[in-house]
Amino acid sequence: MKAFRLHAYGDIASVVTEDVPVPDTGPHEVLIRVAAASVNPLDLKLITGHAAAYFPLTFTHTLGTDLAGTVEQAGPLAAGWRPGDRVIARPAPTRGGAFAEFAAVPASHVASAPTSLPLETAAGLPTAAATAWQALFETARLERGQTVLIHAAAGGVGSFAVQLARIAGAHVIATASAANADLVRELGASRVIDYRSQDFAGDLDDVDIVLDTIGGETQQRSFSVLRPGGMLVSIVAPPDELLAAAHKVNGAFVFHQTDATRLRSISGLCDAGSLRVVTDQVFDFTDMQAALQRVASQRSRGKVLLAIG
Structure with missing residues (x-):
């Protein structure tokens, strides 16, 4: 699969695309075919090492902490998830993995995506x-x-x-x-x-x-x-x-901690018509560096999204 990776702390130019194996799925995890991801200011801090005191990375690291997609496979202890389920998820920053075609995420960090939103838009919710x-x-x-x-x-x-x-x-x-x-x-x-x-x-x-x-x-x-x-x-x-x-x-x-119950509440508000995702721009997966530059400009209005699959 294709993934955007970081071999050492650096700058946006340090982010490279590579072919890597699809991640293994642990017993408590869900393997997600990623449809879209969101690019956040946190991603820039992770790349430069400015967040290393809180989120030290182990290299080589696959970037990305926000995603939406469909369940490809669920581990035997990831109760309730079935292949094809539409989901949103937030991998821990030290784990990453959202800027890839597949991501393995703990089931406790996964929730059903709003039925009222396309997955491309729902990717802007988790973080x-x-x-x-x-x-x-x-x-x-x-x-x-x-x-x-x-x-x-x-x-x-x-x-x-x-x-x-x-x-x-x-x-x-x-x-x-x-x-x-x-x-x-x-x-x-x-x-x-x-x-x-x-x-x-x-x-x-x-x-x-x-x-x-x-x-x-x-x-x-x-x-x-x-x-x-x-x-x-x-x-x-x-x-x-x-x-x-x-x-x-x-x-x-606020030291953000992912919680599936919170994500479910947010998803429900979207389906109730009470909450919307303000989208600044959607970039193609191949334009990863342009998406990061857009976030770095501090001029984005709402969410910068990445269409992956």
């Missing part, structure tokens, strides 16, 4: 939507009626976070470019702040939760908009504990 879910509901404990500020709301995680917060009955404020403001309002934000021309830190206060998808100065300036006892949740870097204490708020870093 981004599940990260937004974990951050808002499991870490921040978002409740109906609360106010949440979501940074980079037109991005992969941000676009799902806006929708999930809206579904939960929260009041959603978002930062985005003026070009993406209408999209973000359509997704569920009641107010959109143009980060290029407006100062969110000067305009806001008494916010219950901030979802930080950017880090750096944006994260540091976000503490001031929170009410006492509020929470800043980051998916980029651990919040500064001293700054949090100075503002009398809480900070938390």
Whole structure:
């Protein structure tokens, strides 16, 4: 089978396509014929080694942590899966395997794909939507009626976070470019702040939760908009504990962990018509490096997808 591989930490040019054997299927695993994969900022960090402290790779490594496809084979202890089942899955980053024609994934990281979405689109769900879910509901404990500020709301995680917060009955404020403001309002934000021309830190206060998808100065300036006892949740870097204490708020870093139950809930919301995948661009499997460059540009609106099979 064809797979995109990395022989050592490097840059996008270090990613090469190779012919490799179809992976063996363990007793608790599902072998998936990959229809499509999603390209994430995490993939760039894995390639460069910037995520090595959290996700050290063993080389040679097949890249990719987001996929959708059909079950080819199920291990004897992977109960409930049959050949032909449509699924979404998220292999662990240290394992990878999504940027290939076949991937073996633990059954605990696999869920049924939404029946309402083509597999090419469903591939955008596992990492981004599940990260937004974990951050808002499991870490921040978002409740109906609360106010949440979501940074980079037109991005992969941000676009799902806006929708999930809206579904939960929260009041959603978002930062985005003026070009993406209408999209973000359509997704569920009641107010959109143009980060290029407006100062969110000067305009806001008494916010219950901030979802930080950017880090750096944006994260540091976000503490001031929170009410006492509020929470800043980051998916980029651990919040500064001293700054949090100075503002009398809480900070938390989301270390995303795959959970099939969470994936099933997300799939159900798609089939209910409540959740959509915002697609930036779909690349052919042979255009892997172009897809990575698109994510690296930080200009993508929603998900960058890779059509494989």
